Every structure is written in C-alpha cells, then in structure tokens.
Amino acid sequence: MKKLINETKIRVRFSEVDSVGFVWHGHYVKYIEDGREAWGKQFGFSYMDMYHNKFIAPIVKVDIDYKSPLKTEDEAIITTEYIYTKAAKLTFNFTITNARTGKIVIKAKTIQIFMDLKENLMLSNPEFIDKWQQKYLF
Amino acid sequence: MKKLINETKIRVRFSEVDSVGFVWHGHYVKYIEDGREAWGKQFGFSYMDMYHNKFIAPIVKVDIDYKSPLKTEDEAIITTEYIYTKAAKLTFNFTITNARTGKIVIKAKTIQIFMDLKENLMLSNPEFIDKWQQKYLF
Amino acid sequence: MKKLINETKIRVRFSEVDSVGFVWHGHYVKYIEDGREAWGKQFGFSYMDMYHNKFIAPIVKVDIDYKSPLKTEDEAIITTEYIYTKAAKLTFNFTITNARTGKIVIKAKTIQIFMDLKENLMLSNPEFIDKWQQKYLF
Amino acid sequence: MKKLINETKIRVRFSEVDSVGFVWHGHYVKYIEDGREAWGKQFGFSYMDMYHNKFIAPIVKVDIDYKSPLKTEDEAIITTEYIYTKAAKLTFNFTITNARTGKIVIKAKTIQIFMDLKENLMLSNPEFIDKWQQKYLF
Numbered sequence: 139m140k141k142l143i144n145e146t147k148i149r150v151r152f153s154e155v156d157s158v159g160f161v162w163h164g165h166y167v168k169y170i171e172d173g174r175e176a177w178g179k180q181f182g183f184s185y186m187d188m189y190h191n192k193f194i195a196p197i198v199k200v201d202i203d204y205k206s207p208l209k210t211e212d213e214a215i216i217t218t219e220y221i222y223t224k225a226a227k228l229t230f231n232f233t234i235t236n237a238r239t240g241k242i243v244i245k246a247k248t249i250q251i252f253m254d255l256k257e258n259l260m261l262s263n264p265e266f267i268d269k270w271q272q273k274y275l276f
Numbered sequence: 277m278k279k280l281i282n283e284t285k286i287r288v289r290f291s292e293v294d295s296v297g298f299v300w301h302g303h304y305v306k307y308i309e310d311g312r313e314a315w316g317k318q319f320g321f322s323y324m325d326m327y328h329n330k331f332i333a334p335i336v337k338v339d340i341d342y343k344s345p346l347k348t349e350d351e352a353i354i355t356t357e358y359i360y361t362k363a364a365k366l367t368f369n370f371t372i373t374n375a376r377t378g379k380i381v382i383k384a385k386t387i388q389i390f391m392d393l394k395e396n397l398m399l400s401n402p403e404f405i406d407k408w409q410q411k412y413l414f
Numbered sequence: 415m416k417k418l419i420n421e422t423k424i425r426v427r428f429s430e431v432d433s434v435g436f437v438w439h440g441h442y443v444k445y446i447e448d449g450r451e452a453w454g455k456q457f458g459f460s461y462m463d464m465y466h467n468k469f470i471a472p473i474v475k476v477d478i479d480y481k482s483p484l485k486t487e488d489e490a491i492i493t494t495e496y497i498y499t500k501a502a503k504l505t506f507n508f509t510i511t512n513a514r515t516g517k518i519v520i521k522a523k524t525i526q527i528f529m530d531l532k533e534n535l536m537l538s539n540p541e542f543i544d545k546w547q548q549k550y551l552f
Numbered sequence: 553m554k555k556l557i558n559e560t561k562i563r564v565r566f567s568e569v570d571s572v573g574f575v576w577h578g579h580y581v582k583y584i585e586d587g588r589e590a591w592g593k594q595f596g597f598s599y600m601d602m603y604h605n606k607f608i609a610p611i612v613k614v615d616i617d618y619k620s621p622l623k624t625e626d627e628a629i630i631t632t633e634y635i636y637t638k639a640a641k642l643t644f645n646f647t648i649t650n651a652r653t654g655k656i657v658i659k660a661k662t663i664q665i666f667m668d669l670k671e672n673l674m675l676s677n678p679e680f681i682d683k684w685q686q687k688y689l690f
Contacts, residue, residue: 163472164447171440201476204475
C-alpha cells in the first residue's frame with residue numbers, strides 16, 4: 139500500500155490573527171481543509187468528483203491538538219496523510235509545521251462518512267472509492 | 277409609503293478582533309447580513325421565501341464607510357432600512373452604532389438584483405416582491 | 415460542587431451554509447466559542463477579565479463529533495458545561511441541539527491552559543481562577 | 553511615476569461557496585486583502601513594517617461591485633493596483649478575474665488612513681511612506 143501524503147504551504151493572513159497575537163484556533167479547521175483539498179488535487183479526489191458520482195462525504199469528527207501558535211506573517215507547511223481503513227470512511231491525519239522554526243503547530247485528524255444525495259448513510263464504499271483505491275493506493 | 281427599519285443587537289466575538297485590537301473590517305459584511313436577516317424576519321422576507329418562489333437575490337454592490345472601530349466585547353446596534361426604488365432591485369442602508377458610546381461605527385449600503393434559478397437576470401420584479409410590497413410597504 | 419451550565423441560542427446564517435446545504439463543519443468552532451462566551455458572561459469570566467489579571471487561556475484541544483447537520487435558517491441551542499479538574503486547565507463540554515427537532519447536532523470538548531503575558535505556561539492556577547472557583551463553584 | 557501592480561492567484565475553497573452555489577459575497581473582502589498582502593510582499597510594504605514604524609493603516613472605505621460569481625473549485629486572478637494620491641491615505645483598486653473564463657468577477661476599491669499607535673489620525677504621511685514612495689514609486 140502506498141503512502142499518500144501531500145505537503146502544501148500557507149501564509150497567515152492579517153485577518154486570522156487575534157488580539158493576543160496568535161492565529162485564532164478556529165482558523166485551523168480551514169487550514170486542514172486547505173490541506174485536504176491540496177491532497178485531493180494531487181491524488182485525483184475532489185468534492186466535485188464525489189458530487190458527480192452522486193455521493194457526499196460529510197465530516198463526522200475533527201480532533202485538533204494545539205502545540206504552538208502561528209503568528210502574524212508566519213508561513214506554515216500542512217502535511218496531509220490519507221489513512222486507510224476497511225470501513226466506509228475517509229480518515230486523514232494532519233501536521234502543521236511552522237515553516238521558519240520547524241516547530242509543530244498542530245496535530246489533527248478528520249473522519250468523513252459517505253452519504254448518497256438523499257443523505258442516506260452508505261455502509262460500504264461508493265464504487266468511485268473502490269476504483270480510486272485500486273488506482274492510487276494498492 | 278412606510279419606513280421599514282429593523283434594529284438588531286450584536287456582540288463582538290473574540291475571534292473577530294484583530295491583532296491591532298479592532299474588529300477586522302471584513303466582519304462588517306457579516307454584521308450587515310445579520311442586519312438584513314433580522315430585517316427579513318421582521319418584515320416577512322427570507323432567503324427561503326425567495327428560493328421557494330424560484331428566484332435568488334445576489335448582492336451586486338457593497339459599499340462600507342468605516343467611522344470608528346468596534347473593539348473586544350463591544351456591543352453594537354445594526355439599523356437596517358429598506359430603500360424603495362422602482363428598479364427590480366433590493367436596496368438597503370445600514371448604520372452600525374456602538375451600543376455603549378452611541379458613536380457611529382459604519383455606514384453601509386447593499387444592492388441586490390433578482391435572478392431566476394437558472395441565473396437569468398430578471399428585469400422586472402418577481403411577483404413575490406410586488407405582493408410583498410403591497411402587504412408591507414404601501 | 416455546583417454545575418455551571420449555560421444555554422444560549424443561535425440562528426444559522428445564510429453565509430454559514432455550504433453548497434451541499436449543511437452548515438460548514440468549521441463554523442461549529444465559532445458556535446462553541448459563542449457558547450463559552452455566553453457561559454463566561456453568566457458566570458463572571460471573560461477574556462478581558464483574564465487579560466486584566468495578566469494571563470491568557472489559549473486553546474490546546476478541540477474535539478468535535480458531528481451527529482446531524484444544521485441547515486438554512488435552523489436555530490440551535492448551545493449547552494456549555496464547565497468541567498472541574500485539579501489541573502491548571504479549563505475544560506468545557508458542549509452539546510448543540512437543533513431547536514426545532516431536538517436532535518443532537520454535535521458533541522464537543524475544549525481544553526485551555528494558562529499562560530502569563532510572556533507566553534510562559536502556568537503550572538498552577540492563576541489566583542484569579544482560585545478566587546473564581548471559590549465564588550462560583552464550591 | 554511607476555505603476556505598482558500585483559497579480560496573485562487564488563483557488564475557491566469548498567467552505568466559501570454558499571447554498572446557491574456562489575462564493576458568498578463577504579469572502580471577497582478576504583480575497584482583496586490577499587491581493588493587498590501579495591502586493592505588499594512584492595513592493596516592500598507589510599503590516600509588520602508599518603507596526604515597527606509605529607503607525608497603523610485602518611481601512612476607512614471598501615466598495616465592491618460584483619459582476620459575475622465565482623463557483624466551486626474556480627480559480628481567480630486578483631489584480632491589485634496602488635493608486636497614488638497627495639492625501640495621507642493608501643488607495644488600492646482591485647479587479648478579480650475568473651482564471652478559466654477571463655470574465656470579470658468583481659471590481660473593488662479600498663482606502664486606508666494612517667494612525668499612530670495611540671489611534672490619533674495622522675494628517676500627513678508617516679516618514680516610512682515618504683521613503684517608500686521615493687524608493688518604489690518615483
């Protein structure tokens with residue numbers, strides 16, 4: 139099984155820094171979605187692909203551990219890794235690292251499930267996922 | 277013609293204050309949308325009503341003049357006024373006032389046009405708008 | 415020991431609903447901060463109080479489990495509960511419930527640590543916290 | 553006098569698209585700030601430079617005209633142009649263009665004033681601005 143890991147760089151925006159001088163903790167949910175989207179672009183997997191294949195993949199879990207804050211004008215590397223499981227789920231691990239200091243900023247994990255367009259839970263992988271795993275993962 | 281004016285109160289969130297100590301200027305677009313939604317609730321006019329009547333009302337103009345900043349834990353009054361025009365448009369004027377000091381924070385204006393659900397511009401008012409004006413405005 | 419629980423109501427904004435029709439998952443971090451701020455207002459505990467007492471309380475953990483989505487124009491109840499621990503930390507549990515259906519929307523947990531204004535970790539509670547616990551909790 | 557124009561590319565995020573399928577209009581304030589920050593990086597002008605020179609440049613005006621919407625997974629070019637005026641102000645014009653279709657998405661303008669760190673309005677340019685104009689503009 140291949141490791142499917144993407145690295146993408148972000149730059150802290152002025153509007154993301156709070157009055158204490160730290161990036162507000164909620165913005166990291168957006169950063170890890172940036173990571174997941176960059177990962178999807180690299181490995182042939184986008185929201186639109188899912189939608190055209192008549193399923194969606196809503197987030198059911200976000201866990202973030204904050205290690206050190208990003209500050210004004212910092213740049214950071216988002217590392218996004220696909221975690222294979224047998225269950226009909228998408229799991230990703232994320233590490234954000236300060237690009238200047240190398241310090242770990244956050245560790246995070248997200249889990250997504252599959253639903254058809256009528257919002258019924260899919261208990262096994264959509265065909266699209268099986269084909270995608272054959273092409274990219276195995 | 278009646279004046280259709282709503283007043284609604286907001287409280288500045290920690291996450292909305294920037295590193296200089298001011299509410300970041302972009303958040304005021306959200307505040308005036310809060311004003312427009314509170315206005316819509318008072319005067320029978322919501323996004324869902326429009327959608328069920330098979331049109332949308334995208335924003336085509338936002339002008340904001342910033343007079344004095346809101347800061348941490350400030351509360352403010354958003355005053356939203358419907359401006360009648362003959363054109364097939366929705367126009368609103370907004371004033372946000374600091375609830376403690378009474379100082380004007382911003383003055384703003386938005387203009388919306390009407391489109392059918394295939395994104396064609398509607399050159400005259402949707403029937404819903406005519407009926408709504410008869411009921412609330414005249 | 416008293417239970418310190420706040421309930422506050424929110425209304426979904428148009429801008430918070432994604433193209434699938436669900437509130438985007440990242441907005442819940444803001445909602446639970448709304449809960450924590452309403453809790454703080456009820457129980458005498460604000461960011462400004464901390465700052466005036468020369469410490470800050472950065473978030474070190476956010477865990478969110480998503481149970482059912484909020485949608486356009488939904489209203490929801492945020493229940494915020496303070497969880498006492500002996501450690502020099504602030505822990506809160508959150509439940510968001512759909513105000514119309516009563517369904518649970520999310521369960522969440524946040525942990526905050528204490529730092530002085532030079533960003534040094536405080537290993538024991540700031541005096542402000544001890545006094546606050548005496549007044550409100552015991 | 554030189555023309556100081558920056559072009560930077562952005563990609564629409566999933567979280568920025570509303571339930572109608574358009575990028576929510578408020579996100580464009582963030583996009584044009586992205587443009588201004590990229591411009592500042594190219595032409596030696598950042599929030600931190602200002603802060604170290606003991607002044608800030610709060611926004612006093614944002615005008616946006618929306619021409620055509622960005623949608624899911626679109627990419628766009630932000631063109632940011634510095635507009636010289638004799639007044640102690642910073643003025644920028646922005647055009648956002650759909651990278652695929654070439655269609656204009658928005659036209660916008662922002663004006664900033666200068667304040668010292670005690671929030672007093674500066675009626676003439678800070679020395680930093682004069683020097684910067686000598687180096688980059690004339």
